[in-house]
Amino acid sequence: xxxxxxxxxxxxxxxxxxxxxxxxxxxxxxxxxxxxxxxxxxxxxxxxxxxxxxxxxxxxxxxxxxxxxxxxxxxxxxxxxxxxxxxxxxxxxxxxxxxxxxxxxxxxxxxxxxxxxxxxxxxxxxxxxxxxxxxxxxxxxxxxxxxxxxxxxxxxxxxxxxxxxxxxxxxxxxxxxxxxxxxxxxxxxxxxxxxxxxxxxxxxxxxxxxxxxxxxxxxxxxxxxxxxxxxxxxxxxxxxxxxxxxxxxxxxxxxxxxxxxxxxxxxxxxxxxxxxxxxxxxxxxxxxxxxxxxxxxxxxxxxxxxxxxxxxxxxxxxxxxxxxxxxxxxxxxxxxxxxxxxxxxxxxxxxxxxxxxxxxxxxxxxxxxxxxxxxxxxxxxxxxxxxxxxx
Amino acid sequence: xxxxxxxxxxxxxxxxxxxxxxxxxxxxxxxxxxxxxxxxxxxxxxxxxxxxxxxxxxxxxxxxxxxxxxxxxxxxxxxxxxxxxxxxxxxxxxxxxxxxxxxxxxxxxxxxxxxxxxxxxxxxxxxxxxxxxxxxxxxxxxxxxxxxxxxxxxxxxxxxxxxxxxxxxxxxxxxxxxxxxxxxxxxxxxxxxxxxxxxxxxxxxxxxxxxxxxxxxxxxxxxxxxxxxxxxxxxxxxxxxxxxxxxxxxxxxxxxxxxxxxxxxxxxxxxxxxxxxxxxxxxxxxxxxxxxxxxxxxxxxxxxxxxxxxxxxxxxxxxxxxxxxxxxxxxxxxxxxxxxxxxxxxxxxxxxxxxxxxxxxxxxxxxxxxxxxxxxxxxxxxxxxxxxxxxxxxxxxxxxxxxxxxxxxxxxxxxxxxxxxxxxxxxxxxxxxxxxxxxxxxxxxxxxxxxxxxxxxxxxxxxxxxxxxxxxxxxxxxxxxxxxxxxxxxxxxxxxxxxxxxxxxxxxxxxxxxxxxxxxxxxxxxxxxxxxxxxxxxxxxxx
Numbered sequence: 001x002x003x004x005x006x007x008x009x010x011x012x013x014x015x016x017x018x019x020x021x022x023x024x025x026x027x028x029x030x031x032x033x034x035x036x037x038x039x040x041x042x043x044x045x046x047x048x049x050x051x052x053x054x055x056x057x058x059x060x061x062x063x064x065x066x067x068x069x070x071x072x073x074x075x076x077x078x079x080x081x082x083x084x085x086x087x088x089x090x091x092x093x094x095x096x097x098x099x100x101x102x103x104x105x106x107x108x109x110x111x112x113x114x115x116x117x118x119x120x121x122x123x124x125x126x127x128x129x130x131x132x133x134x135x136x137x138x139x140x141x142x143x144x145x146x147x148x149x150x151x152x153x154x155x156x157x158x159x160x161x162x163x164x165x166x167x168x169x170x171x172x173x174x175x176x177x178x179x180x181x182x183x184x185x186x187x188x189x190x191x192x193x194x195x196x197x198x199x200x201x202x203x204x205x206x207x208x209x210x211x212x213x214x215x216x217x218x219x220x221x222x223x224x225x226x227x228x229x230x231x232x233x234x235x236x237x238x239x240x241x242x243x244x245x246x247x248x249x250x251x252x253x254x255x256x257x258x259x260x261x262x263x264x265x266x267x268x269x270x271x272x273x274x275x276x277x278x279x280x281x282x283x284x285x286x287x288x289x290x291x292x293x294x295x296x297x298x299x300x301x302x303x304x305x306x307x308x309x310x311x312x313x314x315x316x317x318x319x320x321x322x323x324x325x326x327x328x329x330x331x332x333x334x335x336x337x338x339x340x341x342x343x344x345x346x347x348x349x350x351x352x353x354x355x356x357x358x359x360x361x362x363x364x365x366x367x368x369x370x371x372x373x374x375x376x377x378x379x380x381x382x383x384x385x386x387x388x389x390x391x
Numbered sequence: 392x393x394x395x396x397x398x399x400x401x402x403x404x405x406x407x408x409x410x411x412x413x414x415x416x417x418x419x420x421x422x423x424x425x426x427x428x429x430x431x432x433x434x435x436x437x438x439x440x441x442x443x444x445x446x447x448x449x450x451x452x453x454x455x456x457x458x459x460x461x462x463x464x465x466x467x468x469x470x471x472x473x474x475x476x477x478x479x480x481x482x483x484x485x486x487x488x489x490x491x492x493x494x495x496x497x498x499x500x501x502x503x504x505x506x507x508x509x510x511x512x513x514x515x516x517x518x519x520x521x522x523x524x525x526x527x528x529x530x531x532x533x534x535x536x537x538x539x540x541x542x543x544x545x546x547x548x549x550x551x552x553x554x555x556x557x558x559x560x561x562x563x564x565x566x567x568x569x570x571x572x573x574x575x576x577x578x579x580x581x582x583x584x585x586x587x588x589x590x591x592x593x594x595x596x597x598x599x600x601x602x603x604x605x606x607x608x609x610x611x612x613x614x615x616x617x618x619x620x621x622x623x624x625x626x627x628x629x630x631x632x633x634x635x636x637x638x639x640x641x642x643x644x645x646x647x648x649x650x651x652x653x654x655x656x657x658x659x660x661x662x663x664x665x666x667x668x669x670x671x672x673x674x675x676x677x678x679x680x681x682x683x684x685x686x687x688x689x690x691x692x693x694x695x696x697x698x699x700x701x702x703x704x705x706x707x708x709x710x711x712x713x714x715x716x717x718x719x720x721x722x723x724x725x726x727x728x729x730x731x732x733x734x735x736x737x738x739x740x741x742x743x744x745x746x747x748x749x750x751x752x753x754x755x756x757x758x759x760x761x762x763x764x765x766x767x768x769x770x771x772x773x774x775x776x777x778x779x780x781x782x783x784x785x786x787x788x789x790x791x792x793x794x795x796x797x798x799x800x801x802x803x804x805x806x807x808x809x810x811x812x813x814x815x816x817x818x819x820x821x822x823x824x825x826x827x828x829x830x831x832x833x834x835x836x837x838x839x840x841x842x843x844x845x846x847x848x849x850x851x852x853x854x855x856x857x858x859x860x861x862x863x864x865x866x867x868x869x870x871x872x873x874x875x876x877x878x879x880x881x882x883x884x885x886x887x888x889x890x891x892x893x894x895x896x897x898x899x900x901x902x903x904x905x906x907x908x909x910x911x912x913x914x915x916x917x918x919x920x921x922x923x924x925x926x927x928x929x930x931x932x933x934x
Contacts, residue, residue, distance in 0.1 A: 155919070160737065161921065168868070172914075335746055341739055
């Protein structure tokens with residue numbers, strides 16, 4: 001019966017995405033590990049963590065989509081949750097280095113020895129335990145989102161104001177993590193990781209496992225998001241997005257709905273960050289850069305917000321494009337990215353997924369027209385279109 | 392005393408003697424004075440004393456530096472010709488010059504130079520002579536300079552001379568300096584009487600500043616027990632003054648930072664207030680304004696160097712035009728299609744900001760460009776205990792002018808009236824016949840133009856680089872969010888509050904932590920007033 005309820009909650013598309021992700025989670029590592037070198041279908045070693053990175057970015061875009069696409073909250077600080085999850089993972093990985101560091105200190109990471117610290121700060125205690133670190137990955141971004149969201153939504157900070165203060169939040173964290181006194185390695189961040197769960201972090205097997213973990217985590221995130229948006233709560237979220245005041249007057253506690261979406265989204269972003277760090281091998285404060293968080297918004301927008309598949313497509317496509325551009329024409333990447341922002345907002349308000357929908361609608365319309373049906377009523381362009389809080 | 396400092400003194404005295412209009416009769420021709428100087432070389436100390444007497448009787452100010460060099464025992468004479476010379480290196484390797492004119496003389500062979508010898512008796516004579524020529528000089532400028540230099544050096548040997556100078560001095564200002572010098576000397580002399588020292592303490596305290604504090608602190612260590620409370624009180628008083636001035640200095644720094652924030656944020660506040668859109672490319676408009684200044688200065692440097700001091704006056708209207716037109720183009724080309732979708736406008740303008748930055752980087756390279764200060768903007772001046780640099784000072788003035796002119800435009804012009812109407816209620820304004828699209832375009836142009844003006848100002852206090860605007864954009868947002876929109880006063884109060892708060896937190900928490908604290912405070916502040924300090928009151932639910 002539970003399965004039945006689940007299937008009802010998930011729409012057909014989400015099931016397809018989850019299935020594809022699970023297949024990828026098996027196929028990519030298998031191709032890399034099992035096929036002999038030189039086989040045309042074998043993925044080279046460097047590709048596996050690269051694809052893994054794209055998947056974590058897709059997950060981050062999906063997290064943003066949950067709040068922006070479904071709940072109308074444009075967060076310009078989602079990179080902060082991603083980075084915090086990453087730092088939690090990075091702390092665990094730092095503690096695993098042990099005596100293999102430059103200063104060979106069994107408990108203190110190198111940068112602390114370098115700064116003449118005598119003992120671990122309290123927040124580093126216990127981070128050598130994988131499961132405690134994983135709890136931190138989930139709890140810390142969630143807690144930050146809860147406190148921040150509680151304060152912001154309760155006092156009805158909405159729209160552009162909210163966007164700006166989320167940006168201020170990530171900027172404040174950026175500055176904070178740059179400080180050596182914070183105990184997170186200052187501007188060098190955390191790096192030089194050796195192993196994870198006893199396995200060498202650079203071994204092909206570990207990388208394949210991390211990739212599989214990323215794909216499974218993304219599948220799980222799709223599952224969770226899809227469940228949420230198809231539930232009754234999800235409908236209320238959309239209602240908040242489209243007409244916040246009206247939803248409030250009907251009697252819903254809008255701030256709690258928003259808070260729920262914001263916290264779930266932050267947790268997903270944190271998990272994405274935790275998977276990102278071991279695959280790229282470093283986490284530093286630049287992940288908190290407000291520019292990064294805005295870039296995440298464009299991934300979501302390009303793919304199509306308000307859909308589950310959109311941000312995944314957007315996150316992967318834009319980042320593949322970025323890898324290609326920064327390699328082939330480094331001078332033009334920012335032009336391309338800037339143009340992407342402008343073109344997407346002007347011509348593709350619903351993203352790539354929306355483009356397909358538009359095409360379908362156009363086809364239907366033509367068919368209707370051919371059959372002589374009256375054209376659907378057009379919304380007249382007034383001097384001042386009613387501002388839509390979703391946008 | 393090293394050679395460089397001597398040269399410096401000579402130059403100073405020469406300048407002084409030229410500029411302060413030394414009475415004509417005191418000026419003796421080089422040819423007349425030269426043999427008198429040369430007379431210092433031959434004979435014994437007695438002859439030398441006589442020669443000094445003759446030199447002093449000329450009352451020529453050029454004699455003073457020569458005597459000072461002689462006092463240091465660093466005046467030489469040529470064995471062969473008997474000519475007194477000044478050398479930059481006594482070993483004979485350095486250049487040799489005439490002590491009177493400063494002209495370089497042909498180098499003589501090694502060992503060809505001998506020192507003009509002085510003993511203690513002669514030193515006293517020379518000191519008195521110098522004092523007579525300076526402290527007792529007829530020219531007030533020379534006396535003031537001498538008094539100031541004694542105040543600085545506080546040499547106890549000059550006490551007697553100083554006393555006679557004080558008695559003879561008519562100018563109250565100069566006498567005050569002399570008395571201050573005397574007080575400092577008193578405190579520095581171990582064998583001065585307690586009564587003298589007690590009298591000296593308030594005089595020194597009145598000088599104020601760090602130097603006085605140092606003098607008193609040193610005196611406290613060696614002072615007799617009965618004097619110590621007096622000195623301690625004076626020190627406490629000075630320290631209190633210092634603290635007050637430090638606060639004043641912080642306020643000034645805060646105002647200065649606040650005026651920069653005001654310039655950067657005010658355009659943003661206007662566009663946000665009228666159109667409800669956040670222009671993420673605002674920082675780039677500031678950057679373009681700064682680059683306009685750079686280009687103007689480059690052209691002036693290459694073609695019309697004489698106009699350099701006018702470069703800012705030329706750059707200001709140009710920057711306003713350039714960025715204003717670009718702003719209008721952005722509004723007509725992009726933002727117009729995104730009305731009613733403020734968040735998408737934010738994204739589109741962010742994309743634009745990336746493109747503009749990269750384009751500027753392609754044209755001007757990523758190197759940091761330095762924009763010069765016109766002469767009237769360089770240097771600094773002191774106001775009480777405050778050190779104020781001219782460029783900061785002018786930027787504060789400029790910010791006030793920009794603020795007031797915008798206020799005037801909004802209040803007394805037709806377009807300003809329309810802008811206020813649209814800010815208050817767009818649909819009603821439209822119904823009343825105001826062409827809102829035109830108002831939007833004009834507003835965006837004005838906001839961008841003001842950003843360009845801010846860029847000209849910012850180019851004067853920092854370097855110009857393609858990401859100049861990025862550094863200001865978040866701070867400007869904070870000002871707008873804090874101050875609220877729809878009212879320029881909100882922006883003013885917001886900018887000044889943030890600037891001053893920043894500078895007051897900085898000494899305790901450090902620059903970075905200070906900034907973090909400010910950001911956190913703003914995020915908390917937003918809880919209480921979600922629409923900023925000066926929120927526009929209206930009846931609509933969704934503002």
